[in-house]
Amino acid sequence: MCGIAGIFYPASPKPVDPARIVAMTDAQAHRGPDGSGVWTALGVGLGHRRLSIIDVAGSPQPMALPGERIVVTYNGEIYNFAELRAELIAKGAVFRTQGDTEVLLHAWMAWGPDMLARLNGMFAFAIHDADRQSLFLARDRMGVKPLHYVELADGAVAFASELKGLLAHPLVRRTPDLRAIEDYMTLGYVPDDACIVAGVRKLPAGHFLLLQRGRAVSPPVRWWDIDFSKRAKGSARDLEAELVERMREGVRSRMVADVPLGAFLSGGVDSSAVVALMAEASKAPVQTCTIGFDEAGHDERGPAAVIATRFATDHAVRTVQSDDFALIDTLVAAFDEPFADASALATYRVCALARERVTVALSGDGADEALAGYRRYKFHAAEERVRGLLPPGFREPVFGALGDVYPKADWAPRAFRAKTTLLALAQDGNEAYAGAVGVTTCAVRQALYTPAMARQLGGHRGEDRYVAAMRQAPARDALDRAQYADFKHWLPGDILTKVDRTSMAVGLEAREPLLDHRLIEFCATLPPKLRLRRGEGKWLMKKSLEPWLPRDSLYRPKMGFVTPVSAWFRGALADEAAALTRSPVLASWFDLHAIERIVADHRAGRAEHGRTLWQLVMLERSAARLFA
Template identity: 65%
Template sequence: MCGIAGIFHYQTVKPVDPRRVERMTDALAHRGPDGSGVWTAPGVGLGHRRLSIIDLDGSPQPMHSAHGRAVIVFNGEIYNYRELRRELERGGARFRTDGDTETILAAWEKWGPDCLSRLDGMFAFALYDLDRRQLFLARDRLGVKPLYLARLEGGALAFASEMKGLLANPLMRREIDPLAIEDYMTWGYVPDHRAMLKGVEKLPAGHFLLLEHGREPGPPRQWWDVSFAGREKGRTEDLSAQLLHLMREGVTSRMTAHVPLGAFLSGGVDSSSVVALMSEASAVPVTSCSIGFDVESVDETQYARQVAELFATDHHERIVSADQFGEIDRIGAIFDEPFADASALPTLRVCELAREHVTVALSGDGADEAFAGYRRQIFHAREEQARAVLPRGLREPVFGALGRLWPKADWAPRPLRAKTTLLSLAASGEAGYARALSILAPEQRERLYGETLKRERGEYRAEQPFEKLMRDAPARSGLDRAQYADLKFWLPGDILTKTDRTSMAVGLEAREPLLDHRLIEFGARLPHRQRLRGTTGKWLMKHTMERYLPEDILYRQKQGFVTPLSEWFRGPLAPEARAVASSELLTGSGWFARKALSRLADDHISGRSDHGRVLWQLLMLERSLRHLGPTG
């Protein structure tokens, strides 16, 4: 795992100052503490920071191909590189190293951009072909590894693994994009179709960009997508056998490393399944790492301990205080862009614990998106059944009116919190699912925004690209479309961003075996009944893992990392809530209405309403604006 950065002059071939590239890579030193390198040629510069995982001493970067035709900087792992090497060797390729980086170079020289479909792994890389005078930028299928792009004055494109790499370039402009604030206030993160700074882009997952000197860059080209349009056929036990085979392949392929390797273990279905299959494939005890909380109601260490004992892992756990708010500024610096998923705090803690024992850790990310494990997906499937029966002409006036009148009862038992469901049923399936996934609905955002943001936002609403993504999905049902949107929008924007930044912040490589693309493609073809049965999501996966895991691990209610935001903002963070409400960064710009923010903070601190999640969102935005602002 590594950090990459570079500069490419596409307009006029100009020399690249290697010190400028070096400053960009130095900003990414946490991603690669084991080595660094810079290479420049007329019109191009590539930089690299290395975290050594495979071929520890023999694969420094930037790396030249055997014939000197191409140079690469690479962040990630290619899990099938040995098979690819053998195929390439049969075609005459020769290798000087024992790593996966050189395999990408040889694959490019043989297949060009088509080499991407042959790579099984997580990656973002930049490859310069000296013969063709082209720069090839590519990102893996699901967006496990990030790549930021920025156009600079004078016809150059800069790129880096994190935005802080771009910010180290003195030519970077630091102008906040107001549309990114609209996106962030809706989702709690800035999705991949936008970045917090104007002029910055993220190369989308499953896309590549091919640049040439003397030509304006075109749009990124998609090289992979997942389709929900087909359906697997066969008996449940046959499908279960296929699923188990694919899960085993995903796990074992990601156990290749020349450094200590372990796993995150929360005690939930996904991480427990990964540990079970790792233990089956390993000749030595698996190293597992868990964190718990000093509040019993949110602590799941007993389940993690149960799985650790079942598979005799070398288990490490740490109990941390639920009061982790001291890391606010650190989280802001780690993510650059505002990021309001509060589970980033405990995720950082488990990464820190894992790094004390291993350099690579396998996670359980991806199964909920692939196999319908989220509660919102189950609710959406039911709502779609209702939409199919009730005509929209009836739903809109009846459910819309009821939804607008129904109180927003955050304090009430879950079955009585019907406002979101009623408003969702009044809308299309796409709009309803966007409402279910968002933190703030359009009418809630409208009450917080100042006149400046309303004017600069214009007709744009954050739900528009999300709903279009669902409408255009290669899918057959509403559930298919919801899962497609989760895989393409939520997964790279929230889940994978969180895992990448927190693991890389401590020099740990995180791998996601349940995001093996063959497993994802298989899950997308499963019939509904193999995904959802009653109120049970991920049904086939849970059924398949019954041979490994006990019932209370497989079928208890999903917990996840819980952070007591509401309590914090009524206790030790109450001054922060009031400070955010009067922040010049938020209100002085006219982006937010000062009175609305003050009322939000007062109502929460007094206990009249629960706005803990929104206050956290505003606090992380304020910290990000401090970090990204013109003064840096």
């Protein structure tokens, strides 16, 4: 795993100062502590920071073919590189190294942009082709690896793995994008089609960007998409067997490494499945690690220990305090953009624990999105059944009126908090799901913004991208559409960003075998009843794992990394919340008196605003670093 950066002049070639590339890569040194390199020619410069995983002694980057007509800088892993290497050798390619980087160079020579469909991996890379006078930027299907780029005033296009790499370039203007602030306040992260710094863009997952000399910069081209519109045929038993085999392929392909390798283990279905399949494929005990919490309701040490014992893993455990918020500034520095998924605190801790023992760790991320594991899918499916029974002309006014008068009881048990459900039933299903995945509601956001901020947003809503994704989805039903939208936004914007930034911050490579594209494409074809049945998400996956895992592990309620931010703002972080009401940074966009009201209401227990307050804290810290 690595950090990359570069500069390319599309209009007319200008000299590139190698020191500028060095500054951009050094800003990302945590991504590649094992080595660095810079290559420049007229009109182009490429830089690299290396974390050595495969062909540790060889494969320095940037890497060039003889004559330096084709040069690559690359972040990621190509899991099928050995097969591609053999195919390219048969076509006449001559290799000088043993790693996967050189495969990209020969693949470009053989197939051009069509090479992408042949790659199984996580990657972001740039290939300069002197003969074609082009720079080819590409990102993997799911968006596991990040890539940011920006057009500069001197005509250059600069790119880097992380935003901080671009900000090391003196021509990048540090101006906030107000629409991205609205997106962040909606979702809790800045999605992949936005950036907190105006003018900076992220290459979307499954897209490439071809820059050619003498031509204007064109929009990125989508080279892959997930398709929920087809349905697999066969019995449940046959599909179950195929699912296991595809999970097995995903795990085994990601166990190739020339450095120590292990796994995160929470004791939940996904990480337990990964560990089980690793144990099957490994002669030595699998190295696993678990983070425990001192709060019993959130502690997964017991379930993880059951799996560790069952598969005889070499297991490490560390307990952290439930008020483990000392990492705030560390996370702000790691993420660059504001990021309000508080589970990043625990993710950072488990990555740091893993890095003490291994250089590569496999995670269970991706199964919830692929197989409808989140609780919100169950609620969305139930609401859609009600919508299907009642005409909109009846449903919208009746449920809307009931929702308006029903008290907002954040303090009550979940069964008595019906206001949100009633209001959701009054909406179109796409609108309702877009609201369900959000953090701070549109009404609360509007109450927090200054009049000037509201005017400058010009009606832009953070929910609109979700609604659009669901309406345009290649899908057959509501569950398909919800999962598709999560693959477009939630997965790359929240889950994969969280894992990438926290793992890279400690020099650890994280791999997601359950996001193998062959597995994901298969899961998208499964009938909805095999993904979600009688309220049980990941139904077929759990059935397929019954011979492997204890029933308590398969069917216990989903826990995840739960961070008690609401309690923090009524206790240890109460002063942090109060400080928000005096923030000159937030005053640029928010009414500080409105913030004062939600702080007071939350602290007094009159309302639940913990997640919104966490959003504001992380935004305030991030903006102070970026724009002060």
